[in-house]
Amino acid sequence: MxxxxxxxxIVKNGIFAENPIFRVALSLCPAVAVTSGVKNGFxxxxxxxxxxxxxxxxxxxxxxxxxxRVRIPSYMFIIATWVTVIDLVMAAFARDVYKxxxxxxxxxxxxxxxxSRAELFASKNKVTPSFFDGLGMGIGFLFALVVISFFRELLxxxxxxxxxxxxxxxxxxxxxxxxxxxxxxxxxxxxxxIDIRFFGGGGASGGGH
Amino acid sequence: xxxxxxxxxAASLINNFVFTRYLGLCIFFGVTKKMxxxxxxxxxxTAVMVxxxxxxxxxxxxxxxxxxxxxxxxxxxxxxxxGFVQAADTIMRKISPGLYYKLGIYLALITTNxxxxxxxxxxxxxxxxxxxxxxxxxGSGIGFALALIIMASIREKLELAEIPRSFQGLPISFIVxxxxxxxxxxxxxxxxx
Numbered sequence: 001m002x003x004x005x006x007x008x009x010i011v012k013n014g015i016f017a018e019n020p021i022f023r024v025a026l027s028l029c030p031a032v033a034v035t036s037g038v039k040n041g042f043x044x045x046x047x048x049x050x051x052x053x054x055x056x057x058x059x060x061x062x063x064x065x066x067x068x069r070v071r072i073p074s075y076m077f078i079i080a081t082w083v084t085v086i087d088l089v090m091a092a093f094a095r096d097v098y099k100x101x102x103x104x105x106x107x108x109x110x111x112x113x114x115x116s117r118a119e120l121f122a123s124k125n126k127v128t129p130s131f132f133d134g135l136g137m138g139i140g141f142l143f144a145l146v147v148i149s150f151f152r153e154l155l156x157x158x159x160x161x162x163x164x165x166x167x168x169x170x171x172x173x174x175x176x177x178x179x180x181x182x183x184x185x186x187x188x189x190x191x192x193x194i195d196i197r198f199f200g201g202g203g204a205s206g207g208g209h
Numbered sequence: 210x211x212x213x214x215x216x217x218x219a220a221s222l223i224n225n226f227v228f229t230r231y232l233g234l235c236i237f238f239g240v241t242k243k244m245x246x247x248x249x250x251x252x253x254x255t256a257v258m259v260x261x262x263x264x265x266x267x268x269x270x271x272x273x274x275x276x277x278x279x280x281x282x283x284x285x286x287x288x289x290x291x292g293f294v295q296a297a298d299t300i301m302r303k304i305s306p307g308l309y310y311k312l313g314i315y316l317a318l319i320t321t322n323x324x325x326x327x328x329x330x331x332x333x334x335x336x337x338x339x340x341x342x343x344x345x346x347x348g349s350g351i352g353f354a355l356a357l358i359i360m361a362s363i364r365e366k367l368e369l370a371e372i373p374r375s376f377q378g379l380p381i382s383f384i385v386x387x388x389x390x391x392x393x394x395x396x397x398x399x400x401x402x
Contacts, residue, residue: 028238029323033231073291076320080284087283106283106330110323112235177229178390185376185383193375 007132014136020113021144021184022191027111031148032180034101038161041149043097045142047086047105049134052114052141054082056134059122066123075118076109083109113137152183213344216337220348223397226324227356228390233324237356238382240315247361253315255350257297258325261290262346265329266339279333286329291320324353359389 014020021031027048034044058078066074087105090098098105108114117137122130153160156174173179226232240250265286273279298316301309319325328349332342363385372381 028234029232032234072320073288073295076287076291077284080287084281084283088280103327103330103334107232107323107327109283109287110320110326176391176394177231178387178394180231181383181387181390185380185387188383189373189376189380192380196375 007129010129010132011136011139014133014138015140015143018137019140019144019191020137021141021148022188027113027141028184029107030104030111031145031184032177033104035145035149035152035180035183036156036175037153038146038149040097040101041145042142043090043094044101044104045138045145047090048108048111048114048141049138050086051079051082051108052117052138053131053134054085055079055114055118056122056130057127058082059118060125060127060130063123071123072115072119075115075123079114079118080109113141148180148183148187151187152179155179213340216341216344217348217351218399220345221352221355222393223399225352225356225393225396226327226349227353228386228393230327232327233322233353236318236322237353237360237386238379239318241357241360241364241382244358244361244365246315247357249312250315250318251350251354251357253312254319254322254325255347255354257290257294257316257319258328258350258353259343259346261293261325262328262332262342263339264293265289266332266337266342269329269333270339282330282333283326286326289329290325294320324349356389360386363389 020027030044030048035041055075055078059075062074062078083106086108087102090105091102117133121133125133150160152174156172156176156179158164174183220226224230227234227237236250236254240246268285268289269279269282273282273285278285294316298309298313301313301316328346332345337345360382364382367381367385376384
């Protein structure tokens with residue numbers, strides 16, 4: 001089905017046209033939860049990228065052996081297995097970060113974006129395109145998290161990656177829970193505005209589940 | 210007993226999953242367009258929450274700890290939730306088609322909700338007793354229901370408001386959620402655990 005699309009296009013599709021957070025609006029929880037600092041956002045993005053790619057590849061490999069009626073639970077188990085892998089790896093190598101966001105790493109398993117890519121793409125495509133689809137989606141996700149956390153950390157703490165950058169009284173509200181919602185809302189609005197203004201798009205974001 | 214009440218209040222108001230732990234947002238934004246769906250989701254969600262908290266507690270204590278399988282908790286808990294939701298779906302369809310017709314669609318959505326998985330994980334991590342787990346599950350369910358209902362009532366009014374085109378839909382909902390979250394911060398001094 002996707003054979004005439006180059007792999008580059010599949011990857012690009014995940015980053016821009018179907019960006020998981022700003023365009024499709026799936027898996028919003030981590031977008032707010034772990035973006036109070038660039039480092040956390042980045043590591044979370046890497047974790048999701050890893051799970052997305054591995055889950056896509058695994059689902060694609062076993063897609064012919066899974067009966068359609070039990071496919072969703074089977075995909076859940078595949079995803080949960082890879083999440084356990086990244087969870088244990090993070091717990092071993094990034095202890096300080098893991099303390100803050102261990103719960104959210106474990107909850108990657110319930111992210112709608114991973115399941116929906118497995119269901120919509122990997123279950124219908126060969127291994128290589130599935131790999132690139134996962135890569136694109138994962139990078140798109142990573143990109144969105146880094147953008148959001150960039151603004152939140154810069155405004156909320158006046159620093160980036162833990163390094164102080166600007167010397168001013170930070171806006172405490174940006175690193176509070178509330179700030180996450182504001183930042184995501186404003187950035188989404190900005191993306192829509194760019195889309196409407198420069199690309200003549202509809203500007204409608206996804207249904208939000 | 211006080212401890213249980215505190216746990217309940219903490220889970221529903223102070224550490225409200227939507228507003229302070231930012232979980233379950235996908236469903237939160239998905240079903241709050243209409244009051245009716247928000248209420249249906251709240252009922253289904255609270256019921257599933259309490260039962261799956263109980264089930265996972267039993268399995269965690271009786272099977273996983275004795276066999277040293279705690280590192281598999283993510284896989285097993287998601288299995289329990291998915292299995293239970295699937296079973297509830299089938300049983301409800303057979304026993305009361307009327308109820309199924311009303312609430313069945315929400316059941317399918319619940320599996321992709323992070324809160325439903327977060328509660329068993331937190332229960333396991335904090336080492337709550339059975340009753341405490343139930344109370345925590347119930348509190349989380351009610352807290353989520355509260356969030357859904359508040360949000361649905363605001364969004365129904367938002368339909369009538371004039372919003373800049375690029376902010377229509379999700380962006381404005383996010384900003385409204387941010388404001389509610391700000392209000393919920395006020396609960397933070399209510400009980401010190």
